[in-house]
Amino acid sequence: MPYSTVLFTISSFRKQLGVLFFSAFLSLPSIAGHVDTAISDNHSHHQNEGKKSTKFDAGKMIMDHISDSHDWHLWGEGHGAVSIYLPVILYVKSKGLLVFMSSKFEHGHKSYLGFVLNKENKVVWESSDTIEPIYDISITKNVAAMFVSVLTLLILVIGMASSYKKRAGKAPKGIHNLIEPLILFIRDDVTKPALGQKTDRFMPFLLTIFFFIFVNNLFGLIPIFPGGANVTGNIAIAMVLATLIFLTVNLKAKKQYWKHIFLPDVPIWMYVIIIPIEILGLVLKPFVLMLRLFANITAGHIIILGFFSLIFIFGAMHPGVGYIVSPFVVAFAIFMSLLELLVAFLQAYVFTLLSAIYIGMALEEDHH
Amino acid sequence: MQLVTPAIGLVFWMILTFSMVLVILKKYAWNPILSSIREREKTIEDSLLLAEKTQADMIRFQGENESLLAEARKERDLMLKESREMRDKIIGDAKTIADEEAKKLINRAQDEIEKQKAAAIDELKREVSVFSVQIAEKLMQQHLENNDAQKAIIEKQLSQLN
Numbered sequence: 001m002p003y004s005t006v007l008f009t010i011s012s013f014r015k016q017l018g019v020l021f022f023s024a025f026l027s028l029p030s031i032a033g034h035v036d037t038a039i040s041d042n043h044s045h046h047q048n049e050g051k052k053s054t055k056f057d058a059g060k061m062i063m064d065h066i067s068d069s070h071d072w073h074l075w076g077e078g079h080g081a082v083s084i085y086l087p088v089i090l091y092v093k094s095k096g097l098l099v100f101m102s103s104k105f106e107h108g109h110k111s112y113l114g115f116v117l118n119k120e121n122k123v124v125w126e127s128s129d130t131i132e133p134i135y136d137i138s139i140t141k142n143v144a145a146m147f148v149s150v151l152t153l154l155i156l157v158i159g160m161a162s163s164y165k166k167r168a169g170k171a172p173k174g175i176h177n178l179i180e181p182l183i184l185f186i187r188d189d190v191t192k193p194a195l196g197q198k199t200d201r202f203m204p205f206l207l208t209i210f211f212f213i214f215v216n217n218l219f220g221l222i223p224i225f226p227g228g229a230n231v232t233g234n235i236a237i238a239m240v241l242a243t244l245i246f247l248t249v250n251l252k253a254k255k256q257y258w259k260h261i262f263l264p265d266v267p268i269w270m271y272v273i274i275i276p277i278e279i280l281g282l283v284l285k286p287f288v289l290m291l292r293l294f295a296n297i298t299a300g301h302i303i304i305l306g307f308f309s310l311i312f313i314f315g316a317m318h319p320g321v322g323y324i325v326s327p328f329v330v331a332f333a334i335f336m337s338l339l340e341l342l343v344a345f346l347q348a349y350v351f352t353l354l355s356a357i358y359i360g361m362a363l364e365e366d367h368h
Numbered sequence: 369m370q371l372v373t374p375a376i377g378l379v380f381w382m383i384l385t386f387s388m389v390l391v392i393l394k395k396y397a398w399n400p401i402l403s404s405i406r407e408r409e410k411t412i413e414d415s416l417l418l419a420e421k422t423q424a425d426m427i428r429f430q431g432e433n434e435s436l437l438a439e440a441r442k443e444r445d446l447m448l449k450e451s452r453e454m455r456d457k458i459i460g461d462a463k464t465i466a467d468e469e470a471k472k473l474i475n476r477a478q479d480e481i482e483k484q485k486a487a488a489i490d491e492l493k494r495e496v497s498v499f500s501v502q503i504a505e506k507l508m509q510q511h512l513e514n515n516d517a518q519k520a521i522i523e524k525q526l527s528q529l530n
Contacts, residue, residue, distance in 0.1 A: 067370060068378060089377075120370045137377040146381070150389050157397040164404040183401060203402055204394035212389065236374035240382040298371070 056316050058309035066230040066301045068140045069121045070102035074225055081107075084225075086144055090115070090123060091135040102138070142237070145229030149219040153211055186210050190353045194360030202359060205248065209241065210352040217297060217344030221337060232347070233297030235290070242290035245355045250282070253362035285358055289351060296347050300340040307333045493529075500526065 064073075072084040085103040092098065098113065108117035111126040115134070118124045123136050139147075160175050167173065172180050191199045191206055216231040231237055261278040264271070307329050315322025504522055 063371075068375060122370075135376060137380045139381070140375075140377060142378055143381040143385075146385055150385055154389065154392060154397075157393060157401075161397040161400040164401055180401075180405070183405070187402075200402070204398040205390065207398050208386075208390045208393050211393075212386065234374075234378060235372050236378035237382050239374050240379055240386065244386070294372075 056309075056312045058306070058313060061309060062302055062305045064121075065228070065305055066233060066298055067121065068142045068234065070105070070117065070123070070138055070140055071107070072141045072144060072225065072229075086139050086141065088123060088138040089136075091137065092132060094132060141229050142231050142234050145219060145226060146216065146231050146237070148226040149215045149231065150212070152219075153215045157211065182210075182214075183207060186352060190349065191356045194353075194356040195363065196360070198360075198363055202248075202356070206352050206356055209244075209355060210348050213241070213293065213351055214345060214348035217348060218341075220297065220301065221340055221344060230298060230301050233294055233301055235294050238290040238294040241293070241351070242286040245289060245358060246283075246286035248355075249286075249358045249362045252359065254365060256364050257362045285354075289354055293347055293351055296343055300336070300343055304333050304336050304340070307336065497526065497529065 070086055070088055072086060074082045074084065076082050085101045088098075088100055088102050088104075090098040095113070100112065102117075104110070104112040105115075105117045108119075108121075110116075114126050114130070115123050116126045123134060123138070125132075125134070156175070157179065160179055163174075163176070186207055187199065187203060190210075191203060195202055213232055216237075219227045220230055220232060222228055261282065262275060264274050264278065266274055310329050311322050311326045314325045504526075
């Protein structure tokens, strides 16, 4: 298959990048830690008030940005921060369904109804003695960001569909030229080679997957509200998408697919090795699908945030150094943002392509 | 660890949102868009096929026209040839008839001429005999009383003329 070779090159390239990004990310907290101590040492000789505001923890900042939270931070730091508070929805067996605004916690400074926000921005019991599970189905930052991007997608695509009815049978025009090539690309170059005759049946599903990932990736690249959330780079989102593929593949699979797993064309004694491998592959395929999307998108966010952190890390040493470093950092961040634009498309494409191939493999009929 | 631990709330909202998006887009976007794309592709294909067919028709018509034209030309040539032959035949016929007629006329004229000639000779003979007689009369009137024998010779000569 020509596809798989392309994919392997892409994925291996991405893997290398991912490793690079992760190593950058892992080394950041330690750098930040050193800077912190240096700064606090310096400033402890002077006044105590200034000490807090000059502290900059790159690792914490990056983690705050890429992980979910109960408020949507817009700008500012500490007490001057401006954020949108999002509703907290909790289900606890003994208390029932609880709905309140996250402003009640005052950024983790206060407890409300016996709950507090911990350091990871999660709602936990105030007293560590209570062990009753909390089902947190709050509208978090990622959920809200997902709503925004999905709404945009709905308006864009449904608007396009309605204008199709008006211009039935005519050449595409205006917004059609933006989305139609993508639809045709997904249909003719991604789905058809894998699914052949059955393409039309899976088109809505695969198109939704592609556009969902693509639009969320793009929104993630917008640095200001309502973008910037790390939606597709969140493991939960990637997990649900991969699970959907897993379910589709295994529920729609034909006899040939199961025969290939449990009765492969190898000598009987090799079943001991082959069958566990095949069963592992069954789970591994969607798992890798999930990991690839999560790692690529998260790495993209981390690298750009890491670059920006450099300004503040150097700025903390001396403001002049910060100013000198910033043009280079901005140039690099622009380069990375452009690369991430490509990655945003590439990841949506790869996810859809692999899903199509997996489904195609499961639907293969006996033709030996 | 927090980064790779899926939050239950997000999973819940993701499943809800994604399935809603899937259903809505399938009904209101993908199906109409895909069907209209298919329709348009069909229209384009049909148009191309029609154009191809029309072109083939055109070529066929052109061939037909040419063969028709060639046939017409052949027919015209045939007609021309026929008419030329007809003309030649008519002219030839007319010539033979005219020749015969002319020959007839000439023959008749010759006959007439012969007849006239014979009549003229007869006339001349009579005239000559009359003149001769008159001359002879005059001669004789002068000499006859002299010689009866001479008169007999003249008579003899005259009879010989007849």
